[in-house]
Amino acid sequence: MEKPSVQIVMAFTINKTRDIPYGIYANWYTKPKTKHPTIYISILIIELLVIPMPTDKTELTIITESGRCSWARCIFCSFSKKPDLPEPDFNRLKHQLDARLTKTYHTLKYLNSGSFLDKNQIPEDFQKYLIQKCIDLDIKQLIIESRPDHITPQNLKILKDANKNNRLKIYFALGLETSDNSILKKICKGFTTKDYQNAASLLKKQGFYIRTYLMANLPYTKDIQSSLDDSVEFAQKHSDTIAIINTYPYGYAPLFNLWLKKTWRPLNKSEFNTLVKKHRADKKIDIYYDDYISYPRFKDQTPLIGATKENLENPIYDLWQDYIVRFYEKPEIKKYALFLPCAYRKPYSYSKTHKEITRRLKSLSAYANLHHLMISNPGIIPREFETKYPFAHYDWPEWEETPEIKKQYLKTTQDRIENYLKSHRYEKLFAYFKPDSESYTALKNACKKQNLPLISCLDKNTYKDFKDNPKSPLTERRLLDALIKTLRKNTN
Ligand code: SF4
Numbered sequence: 329m330e331k332p333s334v335q336i337v338m339a340f341t342i343n344k345t346r347d348i349p350y351g352i353y354a355n356w357y358t359k360p361k362t363k364h365p366t367i368y369i370s371i372l373i374i375e376l377l378v379i380p381m382p383t384d385k386t387e388l389t390i391i392t393e394s395g396r397c398s399w400a401r402c403i404f405c406s407f408s409k410k411p412d413l414p415e416p417d418f419n420r421l422k423h424q425l426d427a428r429l430t431k432t433y434h435t436l437k438y439l440n441s442g443s444f445l446d447k448n449q450i451p452e453d454f455q456k457y458l459i460q461k462c463i464d465l466d467i468k469q470l471i472i473e474s475r476p477d478h479i480t481p482q483n484l485k486i487l488k489d490a491n492k493n494n495r496l497k498i499y500f501a502l503g504l505e506t507s508d509n510s511i512l513k514k515i516c517k518g519f520t521t522k523d524y525q526n527a528a529s530l531l532k533k534q535g536f537y538i539r540t541y542l543m544a545n546l547p548y549t550k551d552i553q554s555s556l557d558d559s560v561e562f563a564q565k566h567s568d569t570i571a572i573i574n575t576y577p578y579g580y581a582p583l584f585n586l587w588l589k590k591t592w593r594p595l596n597k598s599e600f601n602t603l604v605k606k607h608r609a610d611k612k613i614d615i616y617y618d619d620y621i622s623y624p625r626f627k628d629q630t631p632l633i634g635a636t637k638e639n640l641e642n643p644i645y646d647l648w649q650d651y652i653v654r655f656y657e658k659p660e661i662k663k664y665a666l667f668l669p670c671a672y673r674k675p676y677s678y679s680k681t682h683k684e685i686t687r688r689l690k691s692l693s694a695y696a697n698l699h700h701l702m703i704s705n706p707g708i709i710p711r712e713f714e715t716k717y718p719f720a721h722y723d724w725p726e727w728e729e730t731p732e733i734k735k736q737y738l739k740t741t742q743d744r745i746e747n748y749l750k751s752h753r754y755e756k757l758f759a760y761f762k763p764d765s766e767s768y769t770a771l772k773n774a775c776k777k778q779n780l781p782l783i784s785c786l787d788k789n790t791y792k793d794f795k796d797n798p799k800s801p802l803t804e805r806r807l808l809d810a811l812i813k814t815l816r817k818n819t820n
Pocket residue numbers: 397398399400401402405406407408441442475503
């Protein structure tokens with residue numbers, strides 16, 4: 329008789345569907361003994377789980393509008409200041425929730441820009457409905473938000489009664505923002521750290537959980553690092569979890585004016601990452617750079633007309649250039665920059681010159697890879713922003729230019745182009761300008777200073793034949809032919 333032998337087979341698989349958290353588990357099973365003397369003792373299957381299980385980490389965020397925040401004055405908040413907010417209505421909220429929440433998630437974040445406990449925002453019957461629905465769907469955690477003044481024993485009783493057996497962990501998101509009372513006052517938060525502490529201790533006593541929101545880089549802060557660190561230390565004493573978010577002004581929030589006045593500015597990704605670095609390792613803390621950062625919006629859309637210093641270094645243009653340099657991410661597909669002049673007609677693409685240039689560019693196989701970047705007195709204007717204020721609402725009459733303003737235009741524009749090129753990289757840079765234009769000179773100087781080769785697509789010899797044309801020479805067929813030829817030769 330043969331000696332029994334042992335075979336262990338190790339199989340590694342990636343399991344994306346089993347309801348088991350991160351980690352490794354082993355599953356032993358034994359094959360039935362066969363007539364053959366060899367006993368297959370076991371096959372060891374090790375399933376290496378590299379992906380979090382859907383029911384463990386899944387999270388759904390619902391952001392709803394319902395009534396107005398009872399405070400509505402925080403300077404960074406635009407949601408509460410919207411003109412037409414829908415009335416709180418059980419049926420509408422129920423319909424919205426049922427449409428979004430159709431399956432089980434581990435966590436539901438239900439945010440209503442204000443206070444869930446404020447019945448002028450969320451009717452009592454909907455508060456109960458939401459909790460019951462979470463229980464029915466076996467959702468483990470619900471995160472709702474509230475200002476401290478709505479956190480009262482009476483208001484909490486409604487939730488406690490609806491969540492009788494504590495099957496649902498209810499977290500209150502408390503927007504503390506900072507532990508510095510003087511800053512809370514300046515950002516018009518409308519409560520103090522004492523109010524927050526009282527609300528937090530009542531929530532704890534009643535069996536609720538606390539998630540404190542802090543804002544990094546708030547205005548009026550002397551030392552943003554120590555202010556954030558102190559706030560984290562303070563919040564740790566009262567919170568189950570903490571969220572740190574990057575301060576950014578949305579819509580028409582008053583904070584936007586501080587950016588415009590250059591007394592405060594938001595942090596870009598790398599500045600923010602440096603600021604929050606020491607808190608990253610803390611498992612209790614979630615950090616959000618902010619996925620909702622968007623381009624600047626201006627309520628007042630007065631046209632900016634005139635070749636003046638004010639219209640060259642207008643704070644609105646400076647803010648836009650700051651956004652374009654530090655926050656804007658160019659589309660990945662745009663690997664070639666094509667610098668173009670502005671046009672009198674706005675948006676530029678409605679002008680005859682841009683229409684004609686674009687019509688010809690479309691014949692190129694690399695058309696989609698070309699990033700149109702206009703140079704004008706507002707700075708660099710990527711094509712995708714040409715319809716936004718003020719790019720479609722300004723005029724710089726060249727005949728008003730003085731030698732002094734021309735000199736200033738050259739310097740300011742060169743600086744702006746340099747800043748743009750430092751933060752946005754392209755495989756190749758092309759230009760299609762009249763050779764004697766100030767914008768082209770500024771571009772050439774900027775590229776030279778940055779040591780970046782610039783390919784001019786304008787045929788200087790042909791240009792001589794058309795330079796005195798009353799209509800734009802840039803739309804002349806022979807010049808456009810040369811533009812296309814140069815681009816075709818240098819792109820793939
Ligand atoms: S409490 Fe919240 S919703 Fe109300 S104004 Fe302040 S940030 Fe906006």
